[in-house]
Amino acid sequence: MFDDARNYVLELIEQKLEQQIERLPTDRQITEKVTASYATVRLVMGNLERDGFIRRIRGAGTYITTSARELMKQLRKKHLVFFRPPNFGNSANCYNEWVASQLRDQAESNGWKTTIVWVSSHDDFLKNAHGVYHSTDAIVYLPVSESFTLEQLSELRKLDSKSFVILDFELPNLSIYNIATDNRRGGGLAAKYLLSMNHRKIGVLVCEPRLNQCRARVQGISEMLDLVEIKPIIIDCHVKKDDDRYALAYNTVKQQLKTGLDVTALFAVSDSGALGAIQAIQDAGFKVPEDISVIGFDGLEIGKKIKPKLTSVQQPVEKLISILFDILENKEKSNSFQHLISPTLSEGESVKKSNKIKIKPSLFALSS
Numbered sequence: 001m002f003d004d005a006r007n008y009v010l011e012l013i014e015q016k017l018e019q020q021i022e023r024l025p026t027d028r029q030i031t032e033k034v035t036a037s038y039a040t041v042r043l044v045m046g047n048l049e050r051d052g053f054i055r056r057i058r059g060a061g062t063y064i065t066t067s068a069r070e071l072m073k074q075l076r077k078k079h080l081v082f083f084r085p086p087n088f089g090n091s092a093n094c095y096n097e098w099v100a101s102q103l104r105d106q107a108e109s110n111g112w113k114t115t116i117v118w119v120s121s122h123d124d125f126l127k128n129a130h131g132v133y134h135s136t137d138a139i140v141y142l143p144v145s146e147s148f149t150l151e152q153l154s155e156l157r158k159l160d161s162k163s164f165v166i167l168d169f170e171l172p173n174l175s176i177y178n179i180a181t182d183n184r185r186g187g188g189l190a191a192k193y194l195l196s197m198n199h200r201k202i203g204v205l206v207c208e209p210r211l212n213q214c215r216a217r218v219q220g221i222s223e224m225l226d227l228v229e230i231k232p233i234i235i236d237c238h239v240k241k242d243d244d245r246y247a248l249a250y251n252t253v254k255q256q257l258k259t260g261l262d263v264t265a266l267f268a269v270s271d272s273g274a275l276g277a278i279q280a281i282q283d284a285g286f287k288v289p290e291d292i293s294v295i296g297f298d299g300l301e302i303g304k305k306i307k308p309k310l311t312s313v314q315q316p317v318e319k320l321i322s323i324l325f326d327i328l329e330n331k332e333k334s335n336s337f338q339h340l341i342s343p344t345l346s347e348g349e350s351v352k353k354s355n356k357i358k359i360k361p362s363l364f365a366l367s368s
Contacts, residue, residue, distance in 0.1 A: 005036040005044045010075070013053055017069055024054065024062040077113045078137040080328070083125050085144045086118045092301040095270070095315070099142055099167065102321045110325050112138075119144060122152045129159060138163035138328050145209045145241045163328050167320060170212050172338050177327050179320050182340040183213045186313040187220020189345050190267045190295050193311070195228065198354040199293065203233040203263040207249040207273025209241055217269045217297055233263055237273065249276030257284045263292060264354045271298035271312055278306070278350065289352035299346045309348035316341045 009030060016024065024030075027045055031038045045062065048054050053068045082103055088094050091101040100116065107114040115136075119125040121144055129139055139159060143166065148156070156166075156176055165177040194202055204221060208214040218234070225232055235256060237248040249268065253261070257280065268274035274296030278288050288294050288308055296303060299314030319341050326332040 001036040001040055005034045005041055008034050022063050077111055079113045080138045081115045081132050081136045082140045083117050083119050084142040095298050102317050106321045126155045140165050142167045143169045165324055175337055177337050179323050179339040181315045182342050183216035184220040186343040187217040188224040189313050191221040191224035193345055194265045199265040201263045203235050203266045205266055205268040205273050206236045207245050207268050208270050209239050214269050245272035246276040249273035250280045253277045253280035265293040268296050271296040271300040271303045289350050293351040295351055308350045311348040311351045312346050314344045314346040
């Protein structure tokens with residue numbers, strides 16, 4: 001009854017604003033128009049006064065404030081709750097923060113209000129999502145770095161009747177909107193580029209938790225290299241959910257170099273790992289790309305500011321966010337729940353043509 005009475009008064013304020021009338025009816029008169037009691041109406045009016053919509057002058061009546069029009073605009077905005085992993089950097093050096101920054105900007109541009117909630121696990125997300133499910137217009141989840149259990153997937157299905165979208169996680173067999181980079185294709189792009197630069201001794205630095213995204217990137221480069229009968233050297237950093245990717249990549253590559261790392265190029269499955277690898281190579285007295293070429297995956301801004309500038313598979317973050325709002329605003333006409341967006345290659349200075357082994361041009365008639 002409180003909510004119904006509040007909504008009635010808000011609609012009344014909106015009407016009065018259009019009519020350029022400042023004064024509202026008395027609390028008694030409003031009570032006659034709603035099902036709530038006089039006491040509830042008084043609570044509603046006190047609430048709206050605290051929120052800045054009205055001012056009550058003893059003996060003179062209730063008046064709409066000068067700020068009510070702008071407050072009404074904010075109130076009528078659609079509300080999106082964005083659940084994301086904790087922040088471990090900024091939009092220049094952290095993929096999650098980059099996605100969050102793009103989402104905030106696009107939401108503001110499209111007239112949405114955004115509430116950002118940090119979660120530490122899928123269970124944490126599900127608990128919070130069910131808590132806001134009936135009080136928001138949309139729920140968006142950028143998952144933490146852990147696998148979903150069957151029970152958690154079952155809980156996700158309970159959210160699919162509302163505007164619910166998962167970002168950067170492939171769920172091909174569920175009727176839940178999910179938008180992600182085509183990671184397998186991205187791994188293939190890295191392979192084709194390294195092959196075009198005459199590299200045959202290629203290492204793959206697994207510097208992310210072994211989730212679907214990571215496995216797809218490794219699968220993509222491995223499948224492409226298999227076409228030319230090259231078996232990559234897999235270097236696993238054994239990264240867990242909240243581990244420092246940079247530090248583990250640095251320590252792993254440093255140890256590999258001590259024991260003898262026989263590669264001319266290294267593909268890191270994230271830019272954070274690529275940056276750690278570059279630092280380890282340089283600290284060991286080698287040069288990038290002269291001794292070992294390095295290619296990353298993400299396209300973070302920080303990779304474009306280091307020396308040498310990082311070559312990376314560029315994640316299409318702006319496109320992901322654009323499709324997200326097309327779905328939320330019913331502009332997306334596709335009947336498919338899954339959207340895989342192709343990445344591109346951002347060419348920097350960290351990959352150099354290898355002179356050690358020449359590859360026949362015929363080997364590059366490879367499928368994209």
